[in-house]
Amino acid sequence: AQSVTQLDSHVSVSEGTPVLLRCNYSSSYSPSLFWYVQHPNKGLQLLLKYTSAATLVKGINGFEAEFKKSETSFHLTKPSAHMSDAAEYFCVVSEAAGNKLTFGGGTRVLVKP
Amino acid sequence: NAGVMQNPRHLVRRRGQEARLRCSPMKGHSHVYWYRQLPEEGLKFMVYLQKENIIDESGMPKERFSAEFPKEGPSILRIQQVVRGDSAAYFCASSPISIATNEKLFFGSGTQLSVL
Numbered sequence: 001a002q003s004v005t006q007l008d009s010h011v012s013v014s015e016g017t018p019v020l021l022r023c024n025y026s027s028s029y030s031p032s033l034f035w036y037v038q039h040p041n042k043g044l045q046l047l048l049k050y051t052s053a054a055t056l057v058k059g060i061n062g063f064e065a066e067f068k069k070s071e072t073s074f075h076l077t078k079p080s081a082h083m084s085d086a087a088e089y090f091c092v093v094s095e096a097a098g099n100k101l102t103f104g105g106g107t108r109v110l111v112k113p
Numbered sequence: 114n115a116g117v118m119q120n121p122r123h124l125v126r127r128r129g130q131e132a133r134l135r136c137s138p139m140k141g142h143s144h145v146y147w148y149r150q151l152p153e154e155g156l157k158f159m160v161y162l163q164k165e166n167i168i169d170e171s172g173m174p175k176e177r178f179s180a181e182f183p184k185e186g187p188s189i190l191r192i193q194q195v196v197r198g199d200s201a202a203y204f205c206a207s208s209p210i211s212i213a214t215n216e217k218l219f220f221g222s223g224t225q226l227s228v229l
Contacts, residue, residue: 004155036220043117043204044156044220090155100169101218103148103155 002027002093006104013081014112021076021107023091033074034092034101035065044090050074061085086111117142117207117221118187125227132192132199134224138207145188146218147180150202162188195228202226 007022025031032051036044048059055067061084065076074091091104118137126132138145143164148156158172162182173180177195182188192199202225206218 006155041222043222044206046217049217100158100161100172101146101148101156103157105155 002029002031002102004091004093004102004104006089006091006107008107009105010108010110012110012112015083016080019076019078019081019085019109021089021091021109023074023076023104024072025074025091025093026072027093032094033065033067034094035059035063035074035076036090036092037087038090038106039087047076047089081109081111083111083113085109117205117219119203119205119221119224121224122222123225123227125229126195127229128196129194132195132226132228134190134192134203134205134226135187136190136205136207136221137187138205139209139219142207142209142219144208144210145182146206146208147188147190148204148206150204150223152201156204159190192226195226197228200226200228 003026005024013019034049035047037047038044047063048057048065050057050067058064063078065074067074086109088106088108090106092101094101117139120135145162147159149159150156160173160180161169165184177193179191202223204220204223206220208218
């Protein structure tokens with residue numbers, strides 16, 4: 001069985017400062033890992049995905065995430081937060097043999113001016 | 114190329130009524146997934162369908178919930194005799210092939226169901 005834990009339900013940062021969203025996973029198989037963003041009243045948008053190629057994955061809008069197998073982590077970072085980054089972020093795991101995505105509980109990001 | 118279209122955006126029902134949620138996948142996509150997001154929670158898988166077939170319904174409640182994806186027309190998630198606990202955002206996603214091959218899912222904007 002697979003599971004995802006997002007360690008922070010809320011993160012507050014100042015505009016221009018780094019953002020770190022933490023995610024740990026467990027999976028019986030070689031997983032694929034994703035980060036999705038959900039803006040208010042919008043659908044989910046894929047930020048980036050890891051599929052066993054390079055462990056450092058670059059996504060859209062300046063986000064990147066590093067897959068660390070030894071730590072079973074897939075933390076999301078951005079060097080400089082923008083006001084438009086205020087949203088909810090979901091870490092997601094998909095087992096290679098399955099069709100289901102398993103979502104973490106989400107991290108709500110607040111960006112202060 | 115329109116994205117995944119869900120309607121209605123908001124649906125209000127009284128307890129005991131039926132709710133029908135529609136999802137039109139992206140053009141060329143034959144795989145549809147339904148997810149439910151309860152307040153303050155992440156999305157939970159409900160069901161995976163291909164045209165005219167239910168592939169995996171392990172996340173569907175055993176009673177009152179059903180889903181279909183006919184040969185023609187949108188996928189429908191149907192909830193009979195709704196209860197307050199059914200209030201949630203229901204998201205549909207589609208992909209051109211199975212995500213078992215790590216294909217990306219495209220999500221709709223969701224339907225917010227409110228049960229009074």
